[in-house]
Amino acid sequence: MVKICCIGAGYVGGPTMAVIALKCPKVQVVVVDISTPRITAWNSDQLPIYEPGLDDVVKQCKGKNLFFSTDVEKHVAEADIVFVSVNTPTKTQGLGAGKAADLTYWESAARMIADVSKSDKIVVEKSTVPVKTAEAIERILTHNNKGINFQILSNPEFLAEGTAIKDLFNPDRVLIGGRETSGGQKAIAALRDVYAQWVPIDKIICTNLWSAELSKLAANAFLAQRISSVNAMSALCEATGADVTQVSQAIGKDTRIGPKFLNASVGFGGSCFQKDILNLVYICECHGLAEVANYWKQVIKINDYQKTRFVNRIVSSMFNTVSGKKVAILGFAFKKDTGDTRETPAIDVCKGLIGDKAKISIYDPQPMSPTSVKQVACVWDAYEATKGAHGICILTEWDEFKLLDYKRIFDGMEKPAFVFDGRNVVDAEKLRKIGFIVYAIGKPLDAWLKDMPAVA
Ligand SMILES: NC(=O)c1ccc[n+]([C@@H]2O[C@H](COP(=O)([O-])OP(=O)(O)OC[C@H]3O[C@@H](n4cnc5c(N)ncnc54)[C@H](O)[C@@H]3O)[C@@H](O)[C@H]2O)c1
């Protein structure tokens, strides 16, 4: 029986391995992590991450051919294929701080693999890493040459949170990069056989290592660029009376542009886009490609501009101050159907409002950890969050926000009552009829907001 071990039981390692276990009953899959609470949670009925459909997949295979363990070394030593799916955050200190990927976790995993291995292994880069990382990993793996053959593959993950199971069941493509040697090609074939259990073969793309590594950064850069492009348009829409949803629809009908990923928003968030673009920028700079680096940097600048612009809209609409005013935040996760709040735009919006001395009351359908910030309260109900508030900010596009009783909410708020819709989820006209003053990203402006400063 082929044994797969995945180092890192996070948002990628957990769901990806659960799906491999489900689709490949003849493969034994063990997910290992240094975090005992994470592994304990995977082994309980309360999984450590919220992802639609995940519970069901895990239930079907846990204890059969899917296991979660903190015994990292044992399972790595026994595995034929080792996936490394550890976190690769942005470096916060030292060379490349604020841009380069921090490969500390990756390096320590690679050293451990080298130390405990007694048999040949395929080592798979699942984490998102800078292009050329495989070369460094190869050096680490072979530094204490014990005669073991390690083949490194790059197999970046393209799942999005909130739709991870759907994406894993039916991926647009699976990308496998390897060395162009016979050993490298054999390793590619072995991993292709795993995915081929459920992914049509024409969707499994095999490339060289560097193309696979770079394609992951490129894909995220292109996706984020679309959002910054439509968000840049949203500012112009507000200035001109155009409606960004109509503009998105109109341009998305062009098959060369396509309709997806054109939703204007308060800005993109999540653990990947900003980190991966910064990483790309750093790599470009290291190769002396300043113009290319600046081009991609602009995607992040527009994203920051969009968040600041949103906060400025709120403050300027509410008589240029939110000091002492209660502002309700509906949605804190970086997108719907996830409990993940990493790099969520809501953090920057809240910081901006707190900077102007607002009192914040947050409701998100997913449980939130309590906060120690004095001006911030996390509550369990949208009606509680909005009671006595001067304004409401909708920052995550949770479906339930469309169904709230806004008349009831309006009645419980201070007047004038404002709604700032950062996701275009509510029916602005309906809310205006109730009496709200509504600001919606990229939409024709309420009379109240006209002639007020719009820019960051
Ligand atoms: N989150 C996503 O949607 C997503 C999608 C595609 C790719 N990625 C990439 O995948 C990688 C993992 O992301 P994530 O969101 O799953 O991260 P995560 O933080 O949720 O999980 C990483 C896990 O690795 C563990 N870990 C770190 N060092 C370890 C070690 N030496 N031994 C054992 N365990 C160790 C951590 O304890 C943690 O549980 C990142 O490179 C990320 O960029 C993420």
Ligand SMILES: O=c1ccn([C@@H]2O[C@H](COP(=O)(O)OP(=O)(O)O[C@H]3O[C@H](CO)[C@@H](O)[C@H](O)[C@H]3O)[C@@H](O)[C@H]2O)c(=O)[nH]1
């Ligand atoms: O039209 C859109 C689409 C998305 N977003 C925002 O963009 C962010 C990222 O969304 P999404 O890409 O759906 O979620 P992620 O889980 O961050 O997934 C991205 O990042 C992953 C990690 O690398 C990749 O694997 C995925 O392919 C890539 O979509 C979120 O804040 C969204 O609200 C918008 O504002 N407008």
